Amino acid sequence: GDSVTQTEGLVTLTKGLPVMLNCTYQTTYSPFLFWYVQHLNEAPKLLLKSSTDNKRTEHQGFYATLHKSSSSFHLQKSSVQLSDSALYFCALSEGSFNKLTFGAGTRLAVCP
Amino acid sequence: NSKVIQTPRYLVKGQGQKAKMRCIPEKGHPVVFWYQQNKNNEFKFLINFQNQEVLQQIDMTEKRFSAECPSNSPCSLEIQSSEAGDSALYLCASSHRANTEVFFGKGTRLTVV
Numbered sequence: 001g002d003s004v005t006q007t008e009g010l011v012t013l014t015k016g017l018p019v020m021l022n023c024t025y026q027t028t029y030s031p032f033l034f035w036y037v038q039h040l041n042e043a044p045k046l047l048l049k050s051s052t053d054n055k056r057t058e059h060q061g062f063y064a065t066l067h068k069s070s071s072s073f074h075l076q077k078s079s080v081q082l083s084d085s086a087l088y089f090c091a092l093s094e095g096s097f098n099k100l101t102f103g104a105g106t107r108l109a110v111c112p
Numbered sequence: 113n114s115k116v117i118q119t120p121r122y123l124v125k126g127q128g129q130k131a132k133m134r135c136i137p138e139k140g141h142p143v144v145f146w147y148q149q150n151k152n153n154e155f156k157f158l159i160n161f162q163n164q165e166v167l168q169q170i171d172m173t174e175k176r177f178s179a180e181c182p183s184n185s186p187c188s189l190e191i192q193s194s195e196a197g198d199s200a201l202y203l204c205a206s207s208h209r210a211n212t213e214v215f216f217g218k219g220t221r222l223t224v225v
Binding site: 105 | 116207
């Protein structure tokens with residue numbers, strides 16, 4: 001079945017530094033990838049989405065490029081802020097029923 | 113702000129008790145999902161609906177979990193006989209169509225004592 005792998009459980013950074021959160025996936029469908037962010041006691045919210053190979057997508061300073069050749073959709077930001085501290089989930093849409101398969105999540109902690 | 117409304121936000125039940133939570137999807141969204149997010153923040157898909165029909169669901173072999181999305185009423189997820197391992201955040205989500213953004217509610221945090 002489909003699967004999503006996020007290799008980092010916790011990433012701790014100082015404000016202003018760049019970050020990359022890894023996401024790789026396996027699927028037999030044409031992939032549709034998402035990044036969701038979940039702040040404490042809040043609903044997960046969409047950050048980025050893509051189904052186009054090798055095209056960079058950006059939102060709120062975050063960006064990611066879907067690479068079908070390596071089955072990856074890594075999330076990046078050039079300069080993290082304190083407000084970026086949250087849980088980040090990579091997710092894969094499974095075909096026409098739209099069921100999302102989530103990775104285990106990465107907690108990003110940004111320090112002053 | 114999330115337009116998917118889940119009630120209650122918090123639910124405490126004793127083992128063996130019934131637990132029921134509700135969800136009002138975003139207006140105009142025909143597809144509704146239920147996910148369980150455990151204490152390790154891992155997501156587990158439970159079931160999804162298109163209008164009132166079940167699209168996919170996990171193998172609820174114990175049959176303790178049931179869900180429905182009746183027309184003109186909130187969707188609901190019910191656990192017939194709660195167990196300690198059911199303690200989790202239950203997230204409802206809705207979407208307009210396949211492969212588009214899925215909007216989540218804030219969840220119902222169930223604690224089984």
